Amino acid sequence: MSRWQPGTRERLEQAALELFAEQGFTETTVPQITARAGLTTRTFFRHFADKREVLFSGEESVPGQVARLMAAAPPSLGPMDLIAEGLAPALVELFEGRSLDYLLRRRAVIDAEPALHERELRKWALMSEALEQGFRDRGADQLTARLAAELAVTAIRTAVTRWLDRDGEPGLPEAIEETLAAMKRLTVTGSLP
Amino acid sequence: MSRWQPGTRERLEQAALELFAEQGFTETTVPQITARAGLTTRTFFRHFADKREVLFSGEESVPGQVARLMAAAPPSLGPMDLIAEGLAPALVELFEGRSLDYLLRRRAVIDAEPALHERELRKWALMSEALEQGFRDRGADQLTARLAAELAVTAIRTAVTRWLDRDGEPGLPEAIEETLAAMKRLTVTGSLP
DNA sequence: CATAGTGATGACACGACATGTCATCACTTA
DNA sequence: TAAGTGATGACATGTCGTGTCATCACTATG
Known part of the structure; x- marks a missing residue:
């Protein structure tokens, strides 16, 4: 051709x-x-x-997608609920688009190399900035938006890590739910179990 | 000589x-x-x-110092209180050891260069790992320790950023307190103000 | 059908980064 | 006095990343 x-x-x-x-x-x-x-x-x-x-191909579009999703979600949702209801479905679609085998091999390579690990951190930082802007657009002040964005990224990243740690069983939605529950438990009680 | x-x-x-x-x-x-x-x-x-x-000279000792501080803090303290009471004083000492002028110039250089920003992210990631291990030593399960460590790093990093944003006035302890209060507000209510 | 334009790739040169290796010199120790 | 130690200088080298120009298939236009 x-x-x-x-x-x-x-x-x-x-x-x-x-x-x-x-x-x-x-x-x-x-x-x-x-x-x-x-x-x-x-x-x-x-x-x-x-x-x-x-x-890290294709990941430059993530911040834009995050902005879209946040603009589309009901304004009444708080940070945690916004993750669970507004972001989680798109995340599942994003990650389950690639085969689990690919994701695991990719992670093994990244974990073995500090330079790649740094690039991975930057990816999450970019998502955090997009979330922060989204929260600002929802009326949050600077400090609150920053913290809410970090909390959201922490929840998502931890859930994905946990999901991959267990080789994809149970599914990503369950990992997200589990992580959000643990986070709520931690912040509400303010002390360790 | x-x-x-x-x-x-x-x-x-x-x-x-x-x-x-x-x-x-x-x-x-x-x-x-x-x-x-x-x-x-x-x-x-x-x-x-x-x-x-x-x-980034000298920052390789930070994880070790974090481990020491956590081991020395009373076991009863929850994650947030541990930051406020156990870590904050050492942080203040660490940052106020360098002149504010140095810190601001250093930050300007780092913010202007993605490669340096990535290295900065790695610094916080290393601190987070040290905190995670500390929480595990305090009896937390894997997931809780991971989340508590991320929450702690988020609070510290946000406070330092905020402190530098305002050219060091008011002091770092005030910025930490303010950040922790906002975080508590955010996680307790679960919604934006 | 012809010709100019477009876009991706090949080919070559080159500066900066990073590392291996050996020599050198001040200081220390026996 | 002589051997040992540790930091630096000097030199060579491989990889990274970029600038530049040529090449070729495909497309658009007349």
Whole structure:
């Protein structure tokens, strides 16, 4: 059809994940990735700003989606309920779009490399900023919006982690519910069990 | 006294902060830093693992200090009270050890550069892990310890940010108190004001 | 049908980052 | 006095990331 094989981005992502899993992130060079994908080094950096980004494709749209979801949710919902009712369904859709096997292998690679872990933290920080703006739009003052956003991200991230820790059983919605319940318990009583 | 000027690390840190503020992090090269400090490039990397680390010196001891403080605090304290009574004094001492001017200039540099912002996030993540272990040692289950640690870090980080936003007036203890109060308000009512 | 335009890739050069290795020199210890 | 220690200088090297221009398939336009 074209001069080049289609799906350049996808081939690079797959080749990179494989190589990172096989021999580690640091030990894998960009030329190795592009060789496996049948491309040149320069082309890799046309699709990804740096070597890490190949594992974070598509996540630049998350903040925008968060903003949309928050604008669409009923204004009466508090932070916790907003997560449970407004955000959780979209999260489930987002994460269950990828196979569990992919998510687990990706996480193993990220956990093995501090540089990738940092990039993962930035992802959540960007989501937090989007949530903060959403809460501000709902009338919260600066401090409250900031804290509500952090609480929400903590709940979501902890739930996803917990869900993956247990290899996807039970489902993500259950993990979210469980996490929110524990959070409520913790903040209401103010002391440890 | 010796063949070399004393205070190698400190000279590198000061030269780097100056240059980052003057011309930006990316635009500053390691040879420029070492030239200003009167050293060679190779020596820079003997003291700091990479170019970013020159702004995060001494922070590798924070997790250990957190562990010590938590072990020393009364076991009866819940997460929030532990921050207010057990951690806050040490925090104040830690931050007020550096001049406010230094902290503000350092923050300006970090905020201007995503790569440095990521490193800053990692710093808080390491503190969170230390807090989590501390809560586990106090008898909390995995999920509760994780959430309590995240809540604590959120409170501390938000308070420090707020304190610096207002150029150090009023003091850090007031910012902590204010943040904890807002957090309590938020989690107790469960809805935005 | 022809020709110019568009967009992705290949090819090449290059500066900065980061590390391995060995030499050098002041200071310490026996 | 001589060996040992520790920090630094000097040099080489590999990978990362970017700038630049050429190439080729596809598309639009006349």
